[in-house]
Amino acid sequence: MLRDLNARAIEVFRHLVEVYCESGEPVGSRLLSERLGERLSPATIRHVMAQLEEYGLLFSPHTSAGRLPTEVGLRFFVDGLLQVGELSVNERLHLEESCRQDSVTKLLERATETLSGLTRCVGLVLAPKEEAPLKHIEFVRLSLQEALVVLVFASGQVENRVVALPAGLPTSCLVEATNYLNAKLVGLTMPEAKRLLFEEYLYRQAELDMLSQSVIEAGLGEWRGPVGDETFIFKGQAHLLDNIQHIDELERMRLLFEELETKRSLMKLLDASIEAEGVQIFMGTDSDLFRMSGCSLVASPYTGQNGRVLGAIGVIGPRHLNYARIVPIVDYTAKMMSRLMRLKTTKE
Structure with missing residues (x-):
């Protein structure tokens, strides 16, 4: 053309x-x-x-x-024709200082929040797609009827849930379950751990009494893990409302928010950005999600060790985004995330 x-x-x-x-x-x-x-x-x-x-x-x-x-x-x-600008020194420092977090979860949340603040758009991140291996598992008794299951992953994520205990379960069963799971499952991903447990139960190789087995089933049986579910983090949804100029746009925004909650269409776009290199821009011609709402998505993948793609980070804003300013912000944030994720993996 x-x-x-x-x-x-x-x-x-x-x-x-x-x-x-x-x-x-x-x-x-x-x-x-x-x-x-x-x-x-x-x-x-x-x-x-x-x-x-x-x-x-x-x-x-x-x-x-x-x-x-x-x-x-x-x-x-x-x-x-787009001529992108460069981030100012202050913007870079703001991003770097905001994202000095101990855990991966806090890093992802803070990066998304800071990106939203800088761009005045909805910030979003797709958490690491790869399954992080288990690092530690523990059962902590809360009462006669309940226990807290704590799962620590090598990525730095910590997940916990409260489970019901069988009547009359002694504390020794919780200790036994904790020791057994740490001996067998540390270093495995959740799908691998559940597969191993299933095989051991199937062939009756697990050296556990029935009460301990029931504790393990309650703690891990229905747990898919924090990463395999394609965790999304959204920050700054209210920024989309700042750009509404006509009443009919409110209905389009409502439909967009509903669609974002289901995450189906967004997952397809973020998967596409992960498969590509560098910053990708998606608009109405690329997705019914944005054709309906008049919005655009600017996203870029971020990586971990050996350049392995972990997820994607970006912003959703109105069709008339200031692309020249937002593209370099998303690009710098994704590269910063990649560097920080590699550092965290090295420390572990």
Whole structure:
């Protein structure tokens, strides 16, 4: 498409989309003429706009209104004309200082929250896709009827749940269950651990009494683990409401929030960003999720040891995102996350 447009048309189109990304409003010829230092008259710019409409890059939402980029036009802009900026020293320091956290869970949450604050968008992160191995398991008695099961993973994540105990269970059974599980399961992922337990029960190889077995089944039987469930973290959903200018947009935002809760469509997009390299931009032409709401997603994968992809981090915002500013923020955050995840793995 670039080969079919002359330099003047490309310049007008680029400036129009940049103004649109700043304001979210239709852009008129007079405003563009002023932005271009009046090198082109409003009449000339209107003629160029008409040509860009014929190419399907612009449209006019109302008679006598300015122009807006179409979905095709916006994709054309971000793929071929977007000129990204750089983070300031203060922004980099803010990200680095905010993400000095002890655990992986806190790191993911803080990075998402900071990213949301810097971009004024919804920050989101897909927690590590790989199954972290178990590091320690413990049963802690809370009462005659309940115990707390604590699972510590090598990734730094700590998960716990309260389980019911069989009537009359002695504390010695909790100690036995703890010792058995740590001896057998440390170093295994949750699916591997559950598979091993199932095999031992099946062939009656487990050297445990029935009460201890019941404790283990209650503690691990229905537990899929914190990472295998594709954990999402969202921060800053209210930022999407800041950009609503018309009442009908409230309904679209409500539908978007409902869809985000189900996570199905978002998972497909984040999986796509994980499979790609660098920052990816998804908009209405890429997903019904964003075609419905008029939003966009900017996301990038982050990695661990040996460059293995762990998950993705990014932001969701209005269609007229300031892509030139947000792309480098997401890119820097993903690279920072990769570095911090490698450091945590090395320490462990």
